[in-house]
Amino acid sequence: MAVVVRRLVLLVLGAFFLVPLLAMAEFSTRGAGGSRSLESWTAIGSDPDLVEAILASVQLAVTSSVLVLVLLVPTMTWIRLRLPVLRRLVEFLCLLPITIPAIVLVVGMAPLYAWVDYFLGDSPWTLTFAYAVLVLPFAYRAIDAGLSAIDLKTLAEAARSLGASWGTVLVRVVVPNIRTALIGASLLSVALVLGEFTIASLLNFDTLQVQVNLLGKRNAGVSIAVSLLSLLFAFVLLFLLSFVGGRRGSSAVEEG
């Protein structure tokens, strides 16, 4: 009985996820007069604006997750070790962006970005700053869980007494032991950045989602193809990252 229920749930959920994807695949491969054609898909590579937007988004996904990790890991480690009184405050600050709608963020950021434009130019990678703020709550939660799972104080003190500088403690002791949490945090960041539309659009940057939206108005087929592509890319990424995390974890056991 339980097996039947489980299969039924799997079936319904699977259909819920797969039907829209299949519909997208079907729509994006429609050719003239009811035939099948890959025209929409081949058009992706031949649209220079689109290719540029895809590259910009991928680059942003990388820079944003790197920036947020570089900011958060040392800060959160230091606060746990040395300034525990500030922990609540920093948690509050880091979680704050989740409560602020993107549209409100943009209104606040627009004047700021006038200055960013002026000093750093208007290349899309300047969105890294805005996106780092956007992914802060998710990265914070993931890293916080990772740090809670290890005896940070004892490990840091052990490393210190063996002669490690604070930098070494961070790189050689903290980071390897919260690796899974870091992978989780960067995965969330990448997924969020690849799917972000509001901020990029309103600040007039050409990212993937902005291009998808534009394309949708003149060539729905290509727009759907790109959307499907980015979804598949996110799945592959997720699969790869969890595979990397899982594989290293199990090899640790085998070597013994």
Next chain:
Amino acid sequence: MGYLELRGLRKSFGGQPALAGLDLSLAEGELVSLLGPSGCGKTTALRIVAGFETADAGSVSVGGRDVTGVPANKRDMGMVFQAYSLFPNMTAAQNIAFGLRLRRSGNRARRTSELLDLVGLGHLAGRYPHQMSGGQQQRVALARALAIEPRVLLLDEPLSALDAKVRVALRDEIRRIQTSLGMTTLFVTHDQEEALAVSDRVGVMSQGRLEQLDTPAVVYRNPASAFVAQFVGVTNTVHGVAEDGGVRVGAVRVEAEHEVDAGSDVKVIVRPEDIGIAQHSGQANGALVGSVVTQSFLGAVTRVSVRLAGDGQEVRVDQPSSRAGDFPVGTAVALDLSRVMVVEA
């Protein structure tokens, strides 16, 4: 002038004093235990020596060099922690080699395997911490601390998370290794048996101060204060009234040297093994008499509880188990107290 020298250490946390002027001096190669109840300041003292806490006042010096302001990673102190502290992402061998790698010392592989052999775990070099037992992890932690050839070894209750058998075995092994290397060692523990068993000298601490610092035998046989007597080993405390050259317990006079004014209330502290016991019948005749209430078998000795006639205080007497059969529950007995300590109540 000792090798490790703590002078006038003071430290308080949020207004609560943890150390109230601690002076301690360790000779080179000596193992000194700091023993005391939780909150007595022993761990704080150790953490100040390690450089993890900063003292409010006082100084720490090693081999004549003042290290008070030196950061923890430049102190050359090996430390073994109470909690399991091995790096989870490294094997036993990698853990031991960690300090050596930071020092870029050569012959790391040879030195690591020497240390693994020293703690008897040569066959577990490739194991990760989660694949080892608690005792094995603490052995690796000890090897890791010794790998950097520290000037002082600091042990922060390294055995308290282990079960009884492993604890005794590892304690003896720590002592063997410490003696063979001539490593100056400061050992913090709340377990008096542990402290007495392995130390050259034991420092009993209370409320941020050293109550007594001496060899285990002296601390046990000649405690400097009632606190030390009661914390180290098992004691009986009997209430009485001071007299010249003795104490009156109930209707009985017990001979004892003391410096308490005659007539004041006192506590008589005596160890269970310092009480003689004999069967008794008839009148008390000035002897301390009572009847056996319970017996508890502790292996080699049996602890006999005697309720004193008159005021009903209970006294525990240790007897070799082979003799305890002479005093079944209900037997009338006479007690003979020796080596008593008299303090004001």
